[in-house]
Amino acid sequence: MTGRVLPVDGSVPAELEQSALAEAVDGLRRRDPSASAAVPFVRWQRWALIGIGAVVIIGFVLIPQWTAPIVTAAATLLYLAAMAQRIQLFVLGLDDRTIMRVSDEEACAIADHELPRYTVLVPAYGEPEVISQLLTNLGALDYPADRLEILILLEADDEETVNAARAAGVEAPLRLVLVPPAEPRTKPKACNYGMQFADGEIVTIYDAEDRPDPLQLRRAVILFRRDPGLACVQARLAFHNGDQNLLTAWFTAEYGLWFSYLLPGLSSRRWPVPLGGTSNHLRADVLAEAGGWDPYNVTEDADLGLRLARRGYRTGVLDSVTWEEANSDPINWIRQRSRWYKGYLQSCLVALRRPLETVRVIGVPGTAAMILLLAGTPIAAATNLIFWMMTVIWVLGQPAQIQVAFPPAVYYASLISFVIGNVLALYSTLVGARARGDNNLLVACLLTPLYWFLMAVAALKGIWQLLLRPSYWEKTVHGLDQGPAASSDASPESPS
Structure with missing residues (x-):
């Protein structure tokens, strides 16, 4: 972080552009290669995966009667472990003390001159239609302009969005930062580039369509002062268009569970918290020490x-809502979710490159929680399709080969996982919906198994892309919430 001064139009002096771009793209990889996903698999991981795959294939060819039940038992254990972890995190999150709160009165009581310098990064690409609303939403932030800088990060060759931003009129504390076109074309690369020109003591990220709680920055400042051990504060994310269609209803209920219960549960045990892609507030010095974001990781938030x-730092969850647009198109949703799943696997692979060191810092339970949440989620989702196909084949013809895969011990464990796991998943989803008062999501929650099918498709796609296009960033299209009707009741929520 250098705090170099830029013109409002975002033009960067030629002598600075290339050095800032090189730092944004290769800074982390140069300083700490093992922390970068530029190489998807290090040597021992690559050979371990090849070895496991070879053993399974040879086993199915030579001794299928042993291999099939062993593989089925391993998958069942994964399901049972993931189910147990979800229950644990959900129960932990039920404790109201796991989420941090700052009242409106306390947030407003701090004098303007006592507030630290704050940097807001807003990366956008191919989104000219949201620029006007973006400026309105950012203008609603309750923070003194002389202690705030908002860097709108646009790709220099994204002429439509750049022209829309300039036409809208960007005035202090907003500044345009034009990111030179370079691979990889990812959000974290843009954020790293923007940090070369930032001077805030605290940094946060908002997406172009976000509508944050106006007092969110003040609340985060108070939490950092209240608990000096915090390095990061993650605000809650919620959707304003949850009633647009069945997909947005599923997405809204899922987010309610994730940000109201599971992440607070992780935080309460001081386990790794996979950050959301927006509204995470970070101490700038800690961010710099950690190396910034990894431009080769497509879920740079979870990775960070x-x-x-x-590195021994803690993350808290703040009860302050940022409203977003839920993805309402199934194809667009699969593109987004497959990127998330791919990034979860990337992040877990990077974290386990030095497994003993990871266990030493975050402990065995924390490491297990990380693996089950980040690697277990996409792997279990992908495996679902295989077991559903086996179930259909068994119902239609009852072939002996499938019966071999389920000896009594495996069969009963699988049955427990299926019955109890599905009931608990539906129940926790209902509670997640209730967390933000969405009682109208009842029907969607009861139809959640259909949502799991979409997750399975996205997981298979994400795993495939991890092997072939690990750093490819699939752009999510925004602005599908059908305009004014969807946003009329979307005023940011404040904690009571």
Whole structure:
């Protein structure tokens, strides 16, 4: 972080552009190669995966009667472990003390001159239609302009969005930062570039369509002062268009569970917290020490949360809502979710490159929680399709080969996982919906198994892309919430 001064139009002097770009793209990889996902698999991971795959394939060819039940038993154990972890995190999150709160009165009581310098990064690409609303939403932040800088990070060759931003009129404390076109074309690369020109003591990120609680920055400042051990504060994310269609209802209920219960549960045990892609507030000095974001990781947020934990830092969850647009198109949703799943696997692989060091810092329970949440989620989702197909084949023809895969011990464990796991998943989803008062999501929650099918498709796609296009960033299209009707009741929520 250098705090170099830029013109409002975002033009960067030629002598600075290339050095800032080189730092944004290769800074982390140069300083700490093992922390970068530029190489998806290090040597021992690559050979371990090849070895496991070879053993399984040879086993199915030579001794299928032994291999099939062993593989099925391993998958069942994964399901049972993931189910147990979800229950544990959910129960922990039920404790109201796991989420941090700052009242409106306390947030407003701090004098303006006592507030630290704050940097807000807003990366956007191919989104000219949201620029006007973006400026309105950012203008609603309750923070003194002389202690605030908002850097709107646009790709220099994204002429439509750049022209829209300039036409809208960017005035202090907002500044345009034009990121030179370079691979990888990712959000974290843009954020790293923007940090070369930032001077805030605290840094946060908002997406272009976000509508944050106006007092969110003040609340985060108070939490950092209240608890000096915090390195990061993650605000809650919620959707304003949860009633647009069945997909947005599923997405809204899922987010309610994730940000109201599971992340607070992780935080309460000081386990790694995979950050959301927006509204995470970070101490700038800690961010710099951690190396910034990894431009080769397509879930740079989750990766940074893990990296902070592996360095011994803590993350808290703040009860302050940022409203977003839920993805309402199934194809667009699969593109987004497959990127998330791919990034979860990337982040877990990077964190486990030095497994003994990771265990030493975050402990065995924390490491297990990280693996089950980040690697277990996409792997279990992908495996679902295989078991559903086996179930259909068994119902239609009852072939002996499938019966071989389920000896009595495996069969009963699988049955417990299926019955109890599905009931608890539906129940926790209902509670997640209730967390933000969405009682109208009842029908969607009861139809959640259909949502799991979409997750399975996205997981298979994400795993495939991890092997072939690990750093490819699939752009999520925004602005599908059908305009004014969806946003009329979307005023940011404040904690009571």
